[in-house]
Amino acid sequence: MEAKHISCFVLLVGFVLFQVNAEPVEDKQALLDFVNYLPHSRSLNWKESSPVCNNWSGVNCSADGTRVIAVRMPGVGFHGPIPPNTLSRLSALQVLSLRSNGISGEFPFDFSNLKNLSFLYLQYNNLSGSLPFDFSVWPNLTIVNLSNNRFNGSIPYSFSNLSHLAALNLANNSFSGEVPDFNLTNLQQINLSNNNLTGSIPRSLRRFPNSMFSGNNIPFETFPPHASPVSTPSATPYPKSKNSRGLGEKASLGIIAAACVLGIVAFVFLIVTCCSRKKGEDEFSGKLQKGGMSPEKVVSRSQDANNRLTFFEGCNYAFDLEDLLRASAEVLGKGAFGMAYKAILEDATTVVVKRLKEVSVGKRDFEQQMEVVGSIRHENVVELKAYYYSKDEKLMVYDYYSKGSVASMLHGMLHFSIFFFFLYSWSSIVLAISKTEKIKCQY
Template identity: 65%
Template sequence: MQIFKFFLVGLLWFGANANILEDDKQALLDFMHNLAHSRTLNWDANSSTVCNQWTGVTCSEDGSRVIGLRLPGVGFHGHIPANTISRLSALQILSLRSNGITGTIPVDFYNLKNLSLLYLQFNQLSGSLPVDFSVWKNLTIVNLSNNQFNGSIPDSVTRLTHLSALNLANNSLVGQIPDLGMHGLKILDLSNNNLTGVVPKSLHKFPKSVFEGNNVSFVYSSDQVPIFMPTPKAKNGGRLSEKAVLGIIIGVSVIGFIGFAIFWTLCCFKRDNGDGISSKLEKGGMSPEKAISRTQDANNRLVFFEGCNYAFDLEDLLRASAEVLGKGTFGMSYKAILEDGTSVVVKRLKDLSVGRRDFEQQMALVGSIKHENVIELRAYYYSKDEKLTVCEYYNQGSVATMLHGTRGEERVPLTWETRLQIAVGAARGIARVHTETGTKLVHGNIKSSNIFLNSQNYGCISDIGLSTIMSQIATPIARAAGYRAPEITDTRKVTQLSDVYSFGVLLLELLTGKSPVHTSGDEIIHLVRWVHSVVREEWTGEVFDVELLRYPHVEEEMVEMLQIAMSCVARVPDQRPKMTEVVRMLEDVRRNTEPVNPKAGETESSGL
């Protein structure tokens, strides 16, 4: 009987929580349907739960309430609809940064008693700040910067005992600065407003830059050391003693030296924010926030493509912990881990030869390509100082790493099955790029470090279409390490047939396990030339990677792929097949092979 009571109580508790979560779900749907937005959200009214499924929505550990809503850069524009977000009474985190939200902060936000983190910066909010901040007694971080708020800073802010960061910069606030010197306040920015009066003594611990752009002054009490000491008067009729003169000379010299040191440091800092920062990033010593220009205005925002459900903006990207993946042809790549655990690849482009308009047109073209074997471009960023692309992160690493990583007892070799799937998948992806409607789009940088494996172990291509917007200085280097088609040396122009050549080199890599250009003793060996010489001497068996010799009954398939590769790397471009033909030939490799054991053959063929 006791067990039954516990079961009944548990059932009632679960039912009550389910109803509350359903109320939260409906509040979110009402918010979405009543506020225009340019990005599509995957909020489906028919989904069983919002937890861990809806973009930007975080639930409590028991899944009973929505406690976090992060929707920066979604393209919201208009007023926040009343009686929507305010119904999320358990909400702790609210981020609607970098949108186009107008109007005032709704009065019904006072219902969010558990609010801890509030991010509304880079919108077009106006009017007065909320009068009674003390309602949100758990507030820890408040960022309302870069809006159009007017009126004064309410005294109620001083009663937020847990507040650690307050940013009200770049608004039109007036009046005096309240005494915000709470013990826990670590970050403050009130710059570029219309504030007046005296800065409270408790705020003198912050740098003067946080008060710049206002008409405020600092008044020092007698127990504080002034910045400049008055010159002491001599006792002998106003003349200074030799010791005093010497002291002044030494003091001036010291101040001059300090000034020069500061000037030199600032110069070095400036240089570090350029190429010097990149070198530090390569060593993993700094985060992207230090490397990427933080200039952000109406035209310099992270641009997402339709169907992308990532919930972050440039600020998130800059604050994300970063790991250097490598320095490629067109710039440095980083793995950025965002606050919600999402991992993305950020490429910092260098040496662009085009302006904003051409860059955005090319990004729009590349971003429109949707294919299972193409790593989709999710977002991009363009400013005078920085050009970034954002793609999905593939945790298995590149094919180059899998093929040419350290070969030892612990290494798991690439099976023939996987290599064939890599070839088929990559070929399908490149063919999709080449057949993009109404264009003659070229990949321009096909190599094993730009091929990754999807969840089915098929090859996927990345770095699409960047070669056409990069400067002529950077472009030829892209294929210098063995992938470059011979004709590019003369024409300096990539084509779809030069893509075919590069793909042929990739096939040879998969077959031989060797890099396109490698050394043997003191000799530099070019893979294409080496394979030609071996085949010409009729020692074809010597071509294949020794790791493939462990797989029985695949010799015929390997020879077929070798023949396809040789046709792709033909010296004369017109003698090379088109990528659509290459796809067909590779798909036929498995279909044309009769396995010795039919059952084993069925198992092997299931992946293709």
């Protein structure tokens, strides 16, 4: 009996240790084969000796750590066709982002093994040929972005079988033929511009702007919007209030009200002063766009000029300029040379981006200065991880530390001390005025 209990205990301990030290061995080998057979210009920290789920940049695993579910490697400098039988072995993969690289060749036929794929980002590459005929092999696809490649042929009608599809971007390719009638209720965004499409816009897609179909041989028709009657609310007379108070009491209440208003104004002023450096969240892409330019156009222009984020040696970040444009950002502070933002990327990576303003310097001089700043190594100085240069934008990327700012530590308590002192003093003044007016009213 005791031997049986000991055996059960050993099995239980072994099972627990297996769960703790779980490693997606097969998925790890598939990623190693992928990166070893596909040339790339940036160094990666994908090492066989390190855990894939905790250390590999751009890779996310399931909650139990047994499968790889997301691979995000934008702007790594991949060039050449995707090696067969590598990424297709990641059968639990849900997110695949290889955008802004130099990947060529046709759409990988063995991607049909990725049955759980939900998000596919392959834009800004050199992929060519026709798309797979049957996209229904990926029933969970939600976002598909294949824009800015060299795909041709017709757009597969099988997209209409993807009931979860919310966004489809096939712009800036060479697709031909008519636009399929995608009768998808969940479709929120579509972009088929700058192709060789013909025919007319299907009825199910007429709710989208004409600009999403521009650059094709498609005539635009004017569809009158559905008019809905607008009811005008009837005016309701306000009841008149009776004047039932004496003049002395009115004066007393007026003075007290004025004192309260002044107190509120002073309170708001202090709050604005204390929080002037902590503005609300905004879209970082909106800050970078000029004249309403979309992120795709910004990235396209920057890539045409070979302007990309430049990472320093040893940096393990795996994102590009488009990731920063899409990131949500919070203003951290404003200095003499620009604004600092806390940017949260789609893979939950958090960095600090300093957007320089009014810095008129050539690209060569700017790069030399950045190399000097990036070479600084000190325990009390945050290291510069990457930078970006263009004629209109100059960015510096740092690690984010969540301990707060030095300014808040030095001046935060001072602001609150002044506020409470002012609030106490003003309350005393209001109380004194109210007592004085009450005495006057008694006489």
